[in-house]
Amino acid sequence: MPTIEDVARHAGLSRTTVSRVINNQPYVCEEKRQRVLSSMGDLGYVPNSSARRLRNKKTETIAVLLPRITNPFFSHMMEAMEKKASEWGYQVIVCQTHYSADKEIDYLELLRKKQVDGLIMTSVHNDWTKIEEYLASGPIVLCNENMEEANTAIIHIDQKQAAYDATMHLVEQGCKKLAFLCGNTESSITRARRSGFMKALHNRGVAFVEHDSFQEAMDVDNGREILSIIQEEDPEIDGIFTGSDEVAAGIIYEAIQRGISIPEDLAVVGFDNQTISMLMNPSISTVEQPIVDMANKSVEVLIQHIEQHLRQKREEYVFDHTLQQRNSTMRNIAVPM
Amino acid sequence: MPTIEDVARHAGLSRTTVSRVINNQPYVCEEKRQRVLSSMGDLGYVPNSSARRLRNKKTETIAVLLPRITNPFFSHMMEAMEKKASEWGYQVIVCQTHYSADKEIDYLELLRKKQVDGLIMTSVHNDWTKIEEYLASGPIVLCNENMEEANTAIIHIDQKQAAYDATMHLVEQGCKKLAFLCGNTESSITRARRSGFMKALHNRGVAFVEHDSFQEAMDVDNGREILSIIQEEDPEIDGIFTGSDEVAAGIIYEAIQRGISIPEDLAVVGFDNQTISMLMNPSISTVEQPIVDMANKSVEVLIQHIEQHLRQKREEYVFDHTLQQRNSTMRNIAVPM
DNA sequence: TTGTAAGCGTTATCAC
DNA sequence: GTGATAACGCTTACAA
Numbered sequence: 001m002p003t004i005e006d007v008a009r010h011a012g013l014s015r016t017t018v019s020r021v022i023n024n025q026p027y028v029c030e031e032k033r034q035r036v037l038s039s040m041g042d043l044g045y046v047p048n049s050s051a052r053r054l055r056n057k058k059t060e061t062i063a064v065l066l067p068r069i070t071n072p073f074f075s076h077m078m079e080a081m082e083k084k085a086s087e088w089g090y091q092v093i094v095c096q097t098h099y100s101a102d103k104e105i106d107y108l109e110l111l112r113k114k115q116v117d118g119l120i121m122t123s124v125h126n127d128w129t130k131i132e133e134y135l136a137s138g139p140i141v142l143c144n145e146n147m148e149e150a151n152t153a154i155i156h157i158d159q160k161q162a163a164y165d166a167t168m169h170l171v172e173q174g175c176k177k178l179a180f181l182c183g184n185t186e187s188s189i190t191r192a193r194r195s196g197f198m199k200a201l202h203n204r205g206v207a208f209v210e211h212d213s214f215q216e217a218m219d220v221d222n223g224r225e226i227l228s229i230i231q232e233e234d235p236e237i238d239g240i241f242t243g244s245d246e247v248a249a250g251i252i253y254e255a256i257q258r259g260i261s262i263p264e265d266l267a268v269v270g271f272d273n274q275t276i277s278m279l280m281n282p283s284i285s286t287v288e289q290p291i292v293d294m295a296n297k298s299v300e301v302l303i304q305h306i307e308q309h310l311r312q313k314r315e316e317y318v319f320d321h322t323l324q325q326r327n328s329t330m331r332n333i334a335v336p337m
Numbered sequence: 338m339p340t341i342e343d344v345a346r347h348a349g350l351s352r353t354t355v356s357r358v359i360n361n362q363p364y365v366c367e368e369k370r371q372r373v374l375s376s377m378g379d380l381g382y383v384p385n386s387s388a389r390r391l392r393n394k395k396t397e398t399i400a401v402l403l404p405r406i407t408n409p410f411f412s413h414m415m416e417a418m419e420k421k422a423s424e425w426g427y428q429v430i431v432c433q434t435h436y437s438a439d440k441e442i443d444y445l446e447l448l449r450k451k452q453v454d455g456l457i458m459t460s461v462h463n464d465w466t467k468i469e470e471y472l473a474s475g476p477i478v479l480c481n482e483n484m485e486e487a488n489t490a491i492i493h494i495d496q497k498q499a500a501y502d503a504t505m506h507l508v509e510q511g512c513k514k515l516a517f518l519c520g521n522t523e524s525s526i527t528r529a530r531r532s533g534f535m536k537a538l539h540n541r542g543v544a545f546v547e548h549d550s551f552q553e554a555m556d557v558d559n560g561r562e563i564l565s566i567i568q569e570e571d572p573e574i575d576g577i578f579t580g581s582d583e584v585a586a587g588i589i590y591e592a593i594q595r596g597i598s599i600p601e602d603l604a605v606v607g608f609d610n611q612t613i614s615m616l617m618n619p620s621i622s623t624v625e626q627p628i629v630d631m632a633n634k635s636v637e638v639l640i641q642h643i644e645q646h647l648r649q650k651r652e653e654y655v656f657d658h659t660l661q662q663r664n665s666t667m668r669n670i671a672v673p674m
Numbered sequence: 675t676t677g678t679a680a681g682c683g684t685t686a687t688c689a690c
Numbered sequence: 691g692t693g694a695t696a697a698c699g700c701t702t703a704c705a706a
Binding site for chain 4 (some may be wrong): 003004005015016019020021022047048050051052053054055056
Binding site (some may be wrong): 001047048049050051053054057059061068069070072075078079082083086090091093094095096098101109110111112114115137220246249253256262276278279280282327 | 346385386387390419420428432447449450557613
């Protein structure tokens with residue numbers, strides 16, 4: 001592979017001049033500019049990324065941490081983030097934590113090694129005090145989680161209000177005994193949603209059920225298992241708040257197998273308005289989040305922080321959610337499927 | 338940020354010795370090794386990735402090209418690839434081509450810039466002769482596509498046989514007039530599947546329909562539109578081969594809206610055995626590919642090529658597929674849902 | 675407008 | 691065992 005030195009020699013000029021041409025800098029006359037350009041062409045020269053990164057102290061790369069890319073919520077986040085980053089000339093490294101605090105730390109280390117200029121976390125599995133240490137090495141943006149103590153940019157919806165809205169909807173449809181499901185037990189999201197759920201119940205005096213296995217509800221299989229448990233242990237439950245459309249889909253699938261009718265016997269509300277929520281039969285009522293807008297904002301804020309060396313300052317962006325009412329909850333009013 | 342120089346000074350030793358400790362090299366006595374280790378701890382030293390990349394001429398990073406990460410087929414590929422790469426200590430850059438040949442070239446350039454050590458393509462939008470030029474800069478593995486001319490490692494299933502199997506299944510269920518849908522028109526996959534589809538028809542003398550809009554069928558919305566077109570233009574079609582479960586789901590969704598009964602009026606077969614194919618009601622018959630195995634193999638082969646400097650040699654790995662028969666096609670025999 | 679030379683933070687070579 | 695020193699390929703003062 002030819003280096004800048006080779007190009008300079010071939011063009012009969014100095015490395016400096018070649019460098020100026022590469023970087024579109026002024027102070028190089030048109031004739032020499034052309035000579036450099038044609039030498040670059042002749043030799044098939046391409047600037048070496050590693051050398052530039054070392055010299056310029058920037059990588060033009062960001063890392064995006066998420067649990068698993070197969071979860072549609074996160075793949076939609078990633079799609080938008082990669083697209084936006086690419087527009088700004090940044091590369092994106094995928095970092096799947098698989099819900100592990102240790103893996104999360106491994107990926108945060110990318111910041112200290114200077115392998116990335118900045119990092120977006122869409123899920124959090126360590127305490128903020130632990131994560132905060134990494135802010136010294138580069139900017140971190142939280143997208144989705146809202147940690148109260150976090151002194152950095154955070155992008156999210158009002159999870160408490162969203163859960164409240166969804167739960168109130170179940171209550172209004174006449175549910176008398178509700179179950180609350182969530183993913184990662186200790187996340188800020190779960191705490192906020194639980195609090196919104198409880199608030200809605202409190203207002204109406206409806207009963208609810210806690211169960212250990214309702215604490216790790218992430219995917220279709222979890223949803224199926226949970227419906228089985230509910231049938232065995234507490235068949236009186238007639239309404240379920242789930243934290244994801246996949247879990248809701250699993251519940252509905254299993255309910256159909258067992259001849260339980262949705263929404264009459266059991267109303268179910270999902271989260272995220274994924275394609276599956278529209279496709280299921282019955283379709284799934286769900287809370288819609290503006291995923292693409294949130295993703296775009298996260299990347300913009302991160303790149304701004306990178307380029308302006310901002311850090312250690314809380315900066316909050318709250319996006320709006322909307323409740324999509326569909327057939328998995330609508331008991332009173334007939335809704336065209 | 339402290340450098341190796343700072344650590345050396347703090348420990349009262351040379352950079353060389355510190356470097357030896359960092360890289361677990363021999364010829365450093367235990368006492369000094371400890372002194373270095375504790376200096377590193379005191380200063381919070383972390384080796385700078387850019388400097389290492391320049392010096393060692395390797396990035397320990399690979400790029401994975403795919404159309405869109407939200408497509409479940411590709412997100413499952415990516416999940417497995419990132420996991421496997423991570424086990425080997427490699428980072429993964431996501432490169433979404435959005436079906437564009439130009440974007441594909443932009444990402445191939447990562448190889449020439451030495452920003453990645455190697456690259457996996459899961460879809461191809463340029464001619465092989467164009468892509469081949471990049472082999473000079475680093476290894477490329479094709480996972481999913483099978484280009485006949487490609488002199489590199491390729492991992493795939495027998496798409497022709499898979500399409501043949503799926504089509505024969507439709508024929509055996511009594512379909513008299515079939516439609517063939519596919520994604521990217523000019524891909525090797527489409528060519529192979531079309532040829533398998535035709536072979537099955539040829540054997541049985543069944544009719545089939547071509548239509549321009551059947552050529553860009555990638556997602557749920559495309560599926561819905563296509564069913565509308567079929568209803569208007571050729572309602573006699575009673576069996577559809579789709580290249581993806583999402584398209585099949587869209588077709589089924591729209592068919593239900595219109596009161597068309599599946600599989601009696603219309604049998605539909607999907608591809609990939611995604612979650613959606615099990616969840617839909619009726620469930621979708623589909624061709625299963627061993628995505629995770631293919632992804633793992635691709636990463637292993639790529640890393641082997643990187644570390645052993647192999648290149649320019651055709652090397653083919655063909656994986657087995659299986660047809661999952663479900664309710665979207667099973668007319669004769671009742672299958673428990 | 676152009677070129678010389680220093681240095682980004684590592685690691686490999688070679689001498690001690 | 692240990693330590694100077696010279697790269698790796700690039701950019702940027704500073705000089706000319």
